[in-house]
Amino acid sequence: MRMFGVPFDMEEEDKLIGGYLSLRQAGWLSIALIVAIVEFVVDMSWLTNFNIFIVILKVVILLIALAISAFLAFGSMDSMNSDSYVFKMTRFKLRKKVIKYNDK
Numbered sequence: 001m002r003m004f005g006v007p008f009d010m011e012e013e014d015k016l017i018g019g020y021l022s023l024r025q026a027g028w029l030s031i032a033l034i035v036a037i038v039e040f041v042v043d044m045s046w047l048t049n050f051n052i053f054i055v056i057l058k059v060v061i062l063l064i065a066l067a068i069s070a071f072l073a074f075g076s077m078d079s080m081n082s083d084s085y086v087f088k089m090t091r092f093k094l095r096k097k098v099i100k101y102n103d104k
Helices: 023-042 054-075 083-092
Strands: none
Touching: 023 054, 054 083
């Protein structure tokens, strides 16, 4: 008879990236990394004509993207991952609802 290895913890996802991050978490954190690259590396105009307002705006955008991606990567709500919770809540809010009632 064949024997198959069963993982000990079926509730947690596999931490494939260095033993610390799962692919889902790395995907959400890569969004913040892409925003940082676009804001500071691709658009280098903030170095030549230094405007403090533009630099502060870029940092605020980066911090917002980092906060959202960190929440979606590591957060949990009602014993669900926060990204699946947010997507399911959004689908529920946007779907068409039928309300039945008796009119007497």
